[in-house]
Amino acid sequence: xxATDDNKLQELKSYMDxxxxxxxxxxxxxxxxxxxxxxxxxxxxxxxxEIAVHMNIPTAHIWGVATFYHYFNLKPVGKHIISVxxxxxxxxxxxxxxxxxxKRHLNIEVGETTEDKIFTLQEARCLGACGIAxxxxxxxxIYGELNEAKTIELLKKYEKIQ
Amino acid sequence: MKPKIKxxxxxxxxxxxxxxxxxxxxxxxxxxxxxxxxxPKLSIEGACRVCIVxxxxxxxxxxSCSYPIADNMKIRTNTKELRRARRxxxxxxxxxxxxxxxxxxxxxxxxxxxxxxxxxxxxxxFQGEKKKYEKDISGEAVIRDPEKCILCGRCVRMCEELQxxxxxxxxxxxxxxxxxxxxxxxxxxxVCTGCGQCINVCPTAAFVEKNYTQELFEKLNDDSIIxxxxxxxxxxxxxxxxxxxxxxxxxxxxxxxxxxxxxxxxVFDTQFSADLTIMxxxxxxxxxxxxxxxxxxxxxxxxxxxxxxxxxxxxxxDNVSTCKSPMxxxxxxxxxxxxxKMKIDPKxxxxxxxxxxxxxxxxxxxxxxxxxxxxxxxxxxxxxxxxWMIKSxxxxxxxxxxxxxxxxxxxxxxxxxxxxxxGGVMEAAIRTAYExxxxxxxxxxxxxxxxxxxxxxxxxxxxDGKEIRVAVAHGLGNAADLLDxxxxxxxxxxxxxxxxxPGGCIGGGGQPYASSNSVPLDEEILKKRAEALYNLDRSxxxxxxxxxxxxxxxxxxxxxxxxxxxxxxxxxTHYSKKEPKGIIPxxxxxx
Numbered sequence: 001x002x003a004t005d006d007n008k009l010q011e012l013k014s015y016m017d018x019x020x021x022x023x024x025x026x027x028x029x030x031x032x033x034x035x036x037x038x039x040x041x042x043x044x045x046x047x048x049x050e051i052a053v054h055m056n057i058p059t060a061h062i063w064g065v066a067t068f069y070h071y072f073n074l075k076p077v078g079k080h081i082i083s084v085x086x087x088x089x090x091x092x093x094x095x096x097x098x099x100x101x102x103k104r105h106l107n108i109e110v111g112e113t114t115e116d117k118i119f120t121l122q123e124a125r126c127l128g129a130c131g132i133a134x135x136x137x138x139x140x141x142i143y144g145e146l147n148e149a150k151t152i153e154l155l156k157k158y159e160k161i162q
Numbered sequence: 163m164k165p166k167i168k169x170x171x172x173x174x175x176x177x178x179x180x181x182x183x184x185x186x187x188x189x190x191x192x193x194x195x196x197x198x199x200x201x202p203k204l205s206i207e208g209a210c211r212v213c214i215v216x217x218x219x220x221x222x223x224x225x226s227c228s229y230p231i232a233d234n235m236k237i238r239t240n241t242k243e244l245r246r247a248r249r250x251x252x253x254x255x256x257x258x259x260x261x262x263x264x265x266x267x268x269x270x271x272x273x274x275x276x277x278x279x280x281x282x283x284x285x286x287x288f289q290g291e292k293k294k295y296e297k298d299i300s301g302e303a304v305i306r307d308p309e310k311c312i313l314c315g316r317c318v319r320m321c322e323e324l325q326x327x328x329x330x331x332x333x334x335x336x337x338x339x340x341x342x343x344x345x346x347x348x349x350x351x352x353v354c355t356g357c358g359q360c361i362n363v364c365p366t367a368a369f370v371e372k373n374y375t376q377e378l379f380e381k382l383n384d385d386s387i388i389x390x391x392x393x394x395x396x397x398x399x400x401x402x403x404x405x406x407x408x409x410x411x412x413x414x415x416x417x418x419x420x421x422x423x424x425x426x427x428x429v430f431d432t433q434f435s436a437d438l439t440i441m442x443x444x445x446x447x448x449x450x451x452x453x454x455x456x457x458x459x460x461x462x463x464x465x466x467x468x469x470x471x472x473x474x475x476x477x478x479x480d481n482v483s484t485c486k487s488p489m490x491x492x493x494x495x496x497x498x499x500x501x502x503k504m505k506i507d508p509k510x511x512x513x514x515x516x517x518x519x520x521x522x523x524x525x526x527x528x529x530x531x532x533x534x535x536x537x538x539x540x541x542x543x544x545x546x547x548x549x550w551m552i553k554s555x556x557x558x559x560x561x562x563x564x565x566x567x568x569x570x571x572x573x574x575x576x577x578x579x580x581x582x583x584x585g586g587v588m589e590a591a592i593r594t595a596y597e598x599x600x601x602x603x604x605x606x607x608x609x610x611x612x613x614x615x616x617x618x619x620x621x622x623x624x625x626d627g628k629e630i631r632v633a634v635a636h637g638l639g640n641a642a643d644l645l646d647x648x649x650x651x652x653x654x655x656x657x658x659x660x661x662x663x664p665g666g667c668i669g670g671g672g673q674p675y676a677s678s679n680s681v682p683l684d685e686e687i688l689k690k691r692a693e694a695l696y697n698l699d700r701s702x703x704x705x706x707x708x709x710x711x712x713x714x715x716x717x718x719x720x721x722x723x724x725x726x727x728x729x730x731x732x733x734x735t736h737y738s739k740k741e742p743k744g745i746i747p748x749x750x751x752x753x
Contacts, residue, residue: 045345058328059344067333 087126257290301349303356358520358671410690415564433574466662493538544672576699
């Protein structure tokens, strides 16, 4: 486990070294944070410290960027990230009810992670799949034309795989 | 000469310099467009939109602070629509401000309050949602109250651009935006150096010093203890401003008298211990020049600078003078020398530093400065706090009869007075070191090369045939630039003075707030404060620290000689590397 974390840090550092070669290294910060989140699943404080020292960017500034964008997770996330679309089309087709059903089923609020660390629940605005509204996205996969029952079935499938 | 262009302001023709902003052009013509986030020493943020003007041909009002002037530009500054828009903008800022003015620390000395008045906000049209945040009272020096913050960003830019500490930044977004240290950590854990410049530039009370006035009033009523105050040079150079006395008047005897009226049993002069510092520091410097210790030697009087060096330049710690600051030297002498002399139990002494500085509050809490199991300084109040106490206690400061500081630590040389100005510690040290080394008196004692307000200044003095190269920096940003030079070329200088605040202590984080017709850290006002101290120096017969009779006596009666064992125990210390949680990027650039 420790070894993998070391590898991840090494990969992040190599990535930062490439960024440093670019014309405006400071403006690579968002890309670096994306890379860090891809590696660790969320932005750890220790990771942000590493970025600060390696890129010579004040931590307060990194923190400002990390908190500005909703995409960045500041807490550990579950194995699967559920994004419930609350865009206009999904909303009028009952996305609110779907969200409530998921909250009840998983016993978590938006932004939280289940105790077994399997699911993290997020809200999303329009995933660009209005034609099959209401939709949710689990990790990179879109599921459409849902209702409350279908959604719970879907979650159960994911739970079974574990 | 800069090229001139023609502009029309409210239908009247003017000639102004090209290549400037509308605001600067209008300033030069006698129009002072209302403004809030703008500060002349900081980069342009354009965040508040208060400074809007109307420009013909442009559909929307433009922020004059950030819009360039152009030939034949037709500007209006005071139309009905503009006045209404400005009024609305300021009212919207007030809408999520606590509006608890009458119980606020800055009631009556608040820029937002003045602005709201000037904009004519007499009734309210909107009611906005209020922000709810806890105050951060963890730091020894500075308190942060996000509820009062209006997000003008002056503190962020000050901390980033001028001080380059980068303790503060905007976090989160929209209505939830808060100015905070990284990871929302407490000030105590952050890289904050306590310099208090965020307080100086804040238009509201989002940043204030940790206020100890109530505790002090209580102590002053306690007859079982002996209350002793001492006053930093820069306090006397600025305190008058808090009483609407024009800047530049040194109020030395007035402060001494007011503190006695407040109930202090003894009032000493920190300038005395500045002289003492010079005795120790000049001798330490000479030792280093003779090979005992690292060069360049860097001064250690500025509390914000000390925190800065511990966390950003730990490799230079051996270059830093081991001398405690004048405040801590005075505290040490009060609780040892004075207590012994007066046969007082030092544990019964309550020693108070009246300082121009917020970081001194932090310094007072430092364990490495303790002596014989006691804190040399029990409490620090700033110029602002003590001015308030004087008002609150009903003391007529403007008409007070000046009094002398008390014996045996009340006499100071001119060298002690100039300690408060950037370059002053260096100049004072040179006056004494020269004589120590050469045995001759330095006749031309005003060292002009290192006077003034340029960010970094250097000078050369020939002492005993040897060229001594010195450098001075004020403000932690300038200090960073100077130290980068030192790191590249360690032999470039022998002696370096660093003061953490712009202008030195006279621009300290605890000095009176800007009046309604100036801006925080106005250079002209800093110059007047400096002149007040230089005038004090000129007015004194004794202008060299080693000629101070009180200093001579303390060595004779108590310390022995400079750098003696007693001196080392009581007047010197060692600082160590600090790693504030998670933040150690060095050479942080301003962006």
